[in-house]
Amino acid sequence: MHGSELKDGLHSTPEEDPRPKLWPRVLGSMAIVGVMVGLMIGRLTAPDPLELQQIEPLPNGLAVWFNDEPQVHGEEIEGAVALLFNVHGVAQRGAFKLNGKDVRWRVQRSDKGLLLNLLAARPLHGDWRGAKVDGRWRLEISLREE
Known part of the structure; x- marks a missing residue:
């Protein structure tokens, strides 16, 4: 069996190539460029975030304006009306006044979006419906006393 010693300038393993290995750099650069282009395309095609734009009092409730249709979850809790929006x-x-009596409303942030509470000195019942008006979403909340 022959050893790995050098004999007459011949060796059993090839000599190392002195040139730098560029293939890993090329692949790494291509991966970085691909990720950056993907992030830019994702940023351009992402929809605008849903926002609460304004709240208007109506004779029997409120009109709540959004830039697009939100998800709404509403409940009547012990005479108060509470609506949760993912905006x-x-x-x-x-x-505002409802039949000459005060009704107070408050919008506060929660971990799931915005919470709208409607509260009066007497129990309230509410109905809400939304529709697209002039490119925006209008949610009309109609209240009535118990």
Whole structure:
């Protein structure tokens, strides 16, 4: 059996190539460029976030305006009406008259979006329905006393 010693300038293993190995760099660069292009395309095609734009008092309730249709979850809890929207917005509060009596409303942030509470001195019942108006989404909340 022959050893690995050098005999007459011949060796059993090839000599190392002194040139740098560029293939891993090329693959790494292509991967980085691909990720960056994918992120840019994703940013351009992402829809605008849903936002609460304004709240208007109506004779028998409120009109809540959004830039697009939100998911709405509403309940009547012990005489108060509470609506949860999966939107972004700022905390607000206000009041309006329903049959000559005060009704207070408050929008506050929660971990699942914005929470709109409607509260009066007497129990309230509410109905809500939404429709697209002038490119925006309008949710009309109609209230009535018990």
